[in-house]
Amino acid sequence: MRVSVGEDWKRIGVEMRRAMLGAAAGLLFAVTAVNCRGAKLELKSSSFQNGSSIPVQFTCDGADVSPRLNWNAPPAGTKALVLIVLDPDAPGGSYTHWLLYDLPARTRSLAAALPLQDQLGDGARQGRNDLGKTGYGGPCPPGHQQHHYLFTLFALDRRLNLAAGATRSQVEAAMRGHVLALSELTGVYRR
Numbered sequence: 552m553r554v555s556v557g558e559d560w561k562r563i564g565v566e567m568r569r570a571m572l573g574a575a576a577g578l579l580f581a582v583t584a585v586n587c588r589g590a591k592l593e594l595k596s597s598s599f600q601n602g603s604s605i606p607v608q609f610t611c612d613g614a615d616v617s618p619r620l621n622w623n624a625p626p627a628g629t630k631a632l633v634l635i636v637l638d639p640d641a642p643g644g645s646y647t648h649w650l651l652y653d654l655p656a657r658t659r660s661l662a663a664a665l666p667l668q669d670q671l672g673d674g675a676r677q678g679r680n681d682l683g684k685t686g687y688g689g690p691c692p693p694g695h696q697q698h699h700y701l702f703t704l705f706a707l708d709r710r711l712n713l714a715a716g717a718t719r720s721q722v723e724a725a726m727r728g729h730v731l732a733l734s735e736l737t738g739v740y741r742r
Contacts, residue, residue: 594622594704594734598663605700605738609663611691612742616664617649625706626731629656633705633726635719638690640698647719648700649687650678653710669715676715678722685716690740697741706732 598618599605607613625632636649651661654675667686670676682688692698711717711725 592622592625592704592706592732592734594620594702594736596620596702596736596738599738601736601738603738605690605740610689610740613689614664615687615689617661617687617689618738619661619663620702620704620736621660622704622734624659625656628708629706629731631656631707631710632658633707633711633722634661635703635705635722636687637701637703638692638698639701640692640696642693647681648689649680650717650719650722652676652678652713652717652722656706676713676717678713678715678717678719690738692740692742695742697739700738700740702736702738704734704736705730 595601596618598609598620605618609616609618620634631652632654634649634651634654635647638646638648651665652675655673658673658675665671665687667684668677669685677686679685680688690698690700705726707726707729708731709729711722713721713725717725
């Protein structure tokens with residue numbers, strides 16, 4: 552099937568934004584260490600597979616609750632974890648759906664439907680998403696185009712110690728120079 556030139560350019564634009572976001576993340580975070588055993592940090596979900604569609608219950612068209620996530624042990628020296636969920640395909644640029652920071656380094660999973668509160672029982676804090684709310688705000692792309700949702704887990708050599716409700720720019724600034732490893736999980740959603 553042949554797509555129109557307009558659709559080709561739109562697809563190329565999405566790919567370029569994704570590549571630029573990845574390059575910017577690489578420059579911004581400059582991973583400073585690797586796990587001595589050679590193991591990589593690997594983020595997964597039992598709610599959806601990498602590259603597959605995010606189920607409706609985790610979107611604005613369903614219950615709009617966070618999906619279950621899990622990962623392996625982070626590198627030695629990890630003091631805290633950060634999770635950032637972005638939509639790089641959003642019309643106005645990269646859109647923040649979730650900020651979760653100062654997760655204890657011993658944490659290996661997040662249950663589905665985390666509460667929408669400033670601080671969780673383990674001391675982790677949630678920031679403000681681009682909906683202006685604390686916690687997770689699920690996929691809700693305008694129109695009928697498929698969007699990509701990047702779940703990125705960062706292992707840090709220190710806690711951020713930011714107040715609850717921090718913005719993405721505050722979290723990213725505090726992370727700069729402290730990222731030991733990162734892992735990305737991508738889901739897609741179309742309304």
